[in-house]
Amino acid sequence: xxxxxxxxxxxxxxxxxxxxxxxxxxxxxxxxxxxxxxxxxxxxxxxxxxxxxxxxxxxxxxxxxxxxxxxxxxxxxxxxxxxxxxxxxxxxxxxxxxxxxxxxxxxxxxxxxxxxxxxxxxxxxxxxxxxxxxxxxxxxxxxxxxxxxxxxxxxxxxxxxxxxxxxxxxxxxxxxxxxxxxxxxxxxxxxxxxxxxxxxxxxxxxxxxxxxxxxxxxxxxxxxxxxxxxxxxxxxxxxxxxxxxxxxxxxxxxxxxxxxxxxxxxxxxxxxxxxx
Amino acid sequence: xxxxxxxxxxxxxxxxxxxxxxxxxxxxxxxxxxxxxxxxxxxxxxxxxxxxxxxxxxxxxxxxxxxxxxxxxxxxxxxxxxxxxxxxxxxxxxxxxxxxxxxxxxxxxxxxxxxxxxxxxxxxxxxxxxxxxxxxxxxxxxxxxxxxxxxxxxxxxxxxxxxxxxxxxxxxxxxxxxxxxxxxxxxxxxxxxxxxxxxxxxxxxxxxxxxxxxxxxxxxxxxxxxxxxxxxxxxxxxxxxxxxxxxxxxxxxxxxxxxxxxxxxxxxxxxxxxxxxxxxxxxxxxxxxxxxxxxxxxxxxxxxxxxxxxxxxxxxxxxxxxxxxxxxxxxxxx
Amino acid sequence: xxxxxxxxxxxxxxxxxxxxxxxxxxxxxxxxxxxxxxxxxxxxxxxxxxxxxxxxxxxxxxxxxxxxxxxxxxxxxxxxxxxxxxxxxxxxxxxxxxxxxxxxxxxxxxxxxxxxxxxxxxxxxxxxxxxxxxxxxxxxxxxxxxxxxxxxxxxxxxxxxxxxxxxxxxxxxxxxxxxxxxxxxxxxxxxxxxxxxxxxxxxxxxxxxxxxxxxxxxxxxxxxxxxxxxxxxxxxxxxxxxxxxxxxxxxxxxxxxxxxxxxxxxxxxxxxxxxxxxxxxxxxxxxxxxxxxxxxxxxxxxxxxxx
Numbered sequence: 001x002x003x004x005x006x007x008x009x010x011x012x013x014x015x016x017x018x019x020x021x022x023x024x025x026x027x028x029x030x031x032x033x034x035x036x037x038x039x040x041x042x043x044x045x046x047x048x049x050x051x052x053x054x055x056x057x058x059x060x061x062x063x064x065x066x067x068x069x070x071x072x073x074x075x076x077x078x079x080x081x082x083x084x085x086x087x088x089x090x091x092x093x094x095x096x097x098x099x100x101x102x103x104x105x106x107x108x109x110x111x112x113x114x115x116x117x118x119x120x121x122x123x124x125x126x127x128x129x130x131x132x133x134x135x136x137x138x139x140x141x142x143x144x145x146x147x148x149x150x151x152x153x154x155x156x157x158x159x160x161x162x163x164x165x166x167x168x169x170x171x172x173x174x175x176x177x178x179x180x181x182x183x184x185x186x187x188x189x190x191x192x193x194x195x196x197x198x199x200x201x202x203x204x205x206x207x208x209x210x211x212x213x214x215x216x217x218x219x220x221x222x223x224x225x226x227x228x229x230x231x232x233x234x235x236x237x238x239x240x241x242x243x244x245x246x247x248x249x250x251x252x253x254x255x256x257x258x259x260x261x262x263x264x265x266x267x268x269x270x271x272x273x274x275x276x
Numbered sequence: 277x278x279x280x281x282x283x284x285x286x287x288x289x290x291x292x293x294x295x296x297x298x299x300x301x302x303x304x305x306x307x308x309x310x311x312x313x314x315x316x317x318x319x320x321x322x323x324x325x326x327x328x329x330x331x332x333x334x335x336x337x338x339x340x341x342x343x344x345x346x347x348x349x350x351x352x353x354x355x356x357x358x359x360x361x362x363x364x365x366x367x368x369x370x371x372x373x374x375x376x377x378x379x380x381x382x383x384x385x386x387x388x389x390x391x392x393x394x395x396x397x398x399x400x401x402x403x404x405x406x407x408x409x410x411x412x413x414x415x416x417x418x419x420x421x422x423x424x425x426x427x428x429x430x431x432x433x434x435x436x437x438x439x440x441x442x443x444x445x446x447x448x449x450x451x452x453x454x455x456x457x458x459x460x461x462x463x464x465x466x467x468x469x470x471x472x473x474x475x476x477x478x479x480x481x482x483x484x485x486x487x488x489x490x491x492x493x494x495x496x497x498x499x500x501x502x503x504x505x506x507x508x509x510x511x512x513x514x515x516x517x518x519x520x521x522x523x524x525x526x527x528x529x530x531x532x533x534x535x536x537x538x539x540x541x542x543x544x545x546x547x548x549x550x551x552x553x554x555x556x557x558x559x560x561x562x563x564x565x566x567x568x569x570x571x572x573x574x575x576x577x578x579x580x581x582x583x584x585x586x587x588x589x590x591x592x593x594x595x596x597x598x599x600x601x602x603x604x605x606x607x608x609x610x
Numbered sequence: 611x612x613x614x615x616x617x618x619x620x621x622x623x624x625x626x627x628x629x630x631x632x633x634x635x636x637x638x639x640x641x642x643x644x645x646x647x648x649x650x651x652x653x654x655x656x657x658x659x660x661x662x663x664x665x666x667x668x669x670x671x672x673x674x675x676x677x678x679x680x681x682x683x684x685x686x687x688x689x690x691x692x693x694x695x696x697x698x699x700x701x702x703x704x705x706x707x708x709x710x711x712x713x714x715x716x717x718x719x720x721x722x723x724x725x726x727x728x729x730x731x732x733x734x735x736x737x738x739x740x741x742x743x744x745x746x747x748x749x750x751x752x753x754x755x756x757x758x759x760x761x762x763x764x765x766x767x768x769x770x771x772x773x774x775x776x777x778x779x780x781x782x783x784x785x786x787x788x789x790x791x792x793x794x795x796x797x798x799x800x801x802x803x804x805x806x807x808x809x810x811x812x813x814x815x816x817x818x819x820x821x822x823x824x825x826x827x828x829x830x831x832x833x834x835x836x837x838x839x840x841x842x843x844x845x846x847x848x849x850x851x852x853x854x855x856x857x858x859x860x861x862x863x864x865x866x867x868x869x870x871x872x873x874x875x876x877x878x879x880x881x882x883x884x885x886x887x888x889x890x891x892x893x894x895x896x897x898x899x900x901x902x903x904x905x906x907x908x909x910x911x912x913x914x915x916x917x
Binding site for chain 1: 880896
């Protein structure tokens with residue numbers, strides 16, 4: 001039951017929480033500010049930074065320094081591509097486990113989750129060599145495939161938990177009504193599972209967008225997504241704070257917004273249901 | 277047409293046999309009710325007929341043709357589920373039209389049949405609503421609507437009224453009975469409620485632990501229950517059972533007498549006893565009477581109001597022509 | 611609901627996922643193990659190459675002639691940088707866990723209190739989790755910890771102190787700091803979710819029983835959170851063992867091996883020194899380490915699936 005809390009106590013809690021919240025958020029806020037400054041102003045003391053002129057020039061400079069839009073497109077293609085490809089494979093699998101459970105369903109699901117726990121570095125060498133010899137290094141196709149594979153267990157797991165909330169009787173009704181398996185999935189299951197599928201897509205796009213082991217190791221220039229593009233600022237030339245800030249803000253803004261919408265799904269997706 | 281014949285049908289889940297081999301014939305146009313306590317296999321039996329489960333052994337014939345391994349959609353049966361199983365993302369119209377859409381009927385025919393079904397079921401005003409916006413009774417009617425548009429060989433009902441409140445249940449019971457009279461299509465109806473079974477059925481199949489205990493019309497079951505289980509299950513309030521020496525006097529291990537077949541007197545009768553709790557329904561009064569030499573209190577039905585109170589001494593007399601006798605195996609003695 | 615039809619359909623529907631994951635797991639894993647027993651250097655081919663036909667091109671790897679037994683493991687383990695990497699990995703994982711779990715509990719308790727603008731504070735706290743690792747690494751390194759232009763340096767000068775050079779004087783601690791900033795939101799979010807599922811009546815009952823705030827925390831809240839804390843620890847450990855991008859963009863594992871963790875060491879030996887055999891031996895060790903954690907995690911997930 002909600003209890004009346006003294007205004008004084010609420011005020012103190014609010015003040016402390018906001019202070020800590022702003023501290024956590026400050027680095028993001030700070031790069032947002034720096035991105036709107038000139039390179040010369042961006043390295044000055046914080047107070048001087050705030051009082052200096054505001055400008056959008058860094059955003060243009062980022063595109064000129066190296067083709068920002070290309071990397072942004074790569075990120076979009078790779079994260080959405082891998083998620084939708086994963087969905088294509090995961091929907092039938094989740095259907096099978098949720099609605100036709102057998103004795104081994106749980107074991108299969110657990111095994112699928114366990115593949116997610118394989119450390120990427122343990123298979124870095126073979127994947128790298130396979131990619132080299134199959135000429136998949138620095139290609140979007142290759143990255144879409146790898147990211148699809150590493151997120152597939154999470155996609156299957158999330159869809160499975162959402163599908164399980166749909167009563168089996170409705171699918172049986174569809175079967176009685178003469179729907180084929182394909183019609184059952186497309187006309188009944190998928191429309192009912194839209195919210196769950198949307199959350200699954202959201203979380204997995206975020207995970208793929210921020211994935212920085214495979215994207216750094218398997219790309220060079222052509223297929224490099226934003227993670228790799230930003231990494232190129234680790235060996236900088238000249239003044240680069242404003243440009244780095246602008247590039248970073250553009251790289252994280254879309255995902256921050258998506259992330260705020262998917263807080264709840266984050267818990268469901270990343271804890272595999274161990275916390276509810 | 278809709279004659280359903282089960283021949284030596286049995287069902288096991290792994291090692292556990294839920295339905296031992298049974299034979300049953302449901303005639304065309306019949307209203308057949310499967311009744312029994314929960315876990316008796318009545319729903320499983322219905323799902324076997326529907327094709328939602330495989331039979332382990334035996335054959336299911338629908339209109340003389342072997343349907344044992346025909347998928348559910350091709351059996352020409354329609355089913356109304358306990359949860360109604362409406363498609364929440366579709367309007368009532370689309371729900372009802374769904375089987376027609378699956379069967380690739382043209383749009384005009386779909387509209388015509390949906391309109392007809394809506395008319396019959398009083399749903400015309402609700403066609404554009406979603407199931408979530410309907411009351412329990414209306415959802416039930418949509419589920420029935422979805423079943424009737426296909427003009428199936430038979431309807432299967434899986435405890436369709438159990439999610440409704442008591443008042444609605446009586447209304448829907450009448451509506452379904454009336455629908456049956458009008459369509460004269462075979463209906464197979466599963467319920468755990470013997471009142472539903474008695475009021476609706478042409479033929480009742482009483483099940484216990486997967487076995488058929490008795491098949492017959494409601495009155496046959498009421499008048500001549502084949503064993504103690506059926507005797508106790510059919511009829512409300514329950515039949516009274518008396519064992520021991522009193523039963524032995526009638527050459528039986530157990531005698532059964534329904535509450536409505538016991539007369540009460542304050543001065544003379546066969547079984548003296550004391551009045552316990554009484555339940556006043558207005559039209560009837562039920563007395564629970566503890567009698568000497570009888571283990572359980574005897575329930576007695578008396579028409580109207582009778583001036584008897586807790587602790588009064590009364591004398592009960594069973595009507596001998598309505599007395600049921602059972603042997604030590606619980607089977608009826610004729 | 612299962613007929614032979616539906617069961618057959620289910621098998622068909624699940625097989626693409628199972629086959630893909632099986633290949634994804636077995637082929638690279640098998641190759642890693644195979645390579646770990648080979649003398650295999652990318653720039654010094656031994657001449658014994660064979661081709662494994664995986665794709666049209668085939669995969670060129672040394673044949674069994676280059677078998678080297680446990681040599682790779684021996685050299686990898688006895689290498690001083692391995693010992694350093696193991697210690698760094700443990701310190702990194704342990705340090706981040708300590709900060710995020712304790713910080714997460716405190717944040718969760720705070721965010722569970724009534725306040726104005728709770729939703730916004732929550733968003734502010736969670737935001738760092740959605741920042742890509744390369745961005746957070748570079749932003750902290752340059753805008754905050756840089757000894758000349760970083761905010762911390764400016765602050766130190768403003769207070770009349772000597773600026774602190776984070777990455778040369780406390781490189782590992784700096785990385786722990788950055789990674790903790792990224793993962794604190796995750797711990798907070800999960801612990802907050804768990805805290806909100808705590809039955810308020812339990813707390814009120816404890817209050818009626820005379821438990822003060824501290825007692826309520828230790829005897830009611832903490833036991834309720836125990837499970838969520840374990841999950842946070844296990845899942846974070848899995849991810850933290852693989853920290854890579856943050857190190858790559860800030861210190862490159864240095865100075866020396868001061869910030870080289872196991873993942874980074876394997877990356878260095880296989881892709882920078884081209885010693886695939888050695889890198890694979892390291893990979894096998896990393897897999898074994900991760901599996902020890904994964905077993906506990908899978909057990910917890912499995913228990914929850916039954917419930």
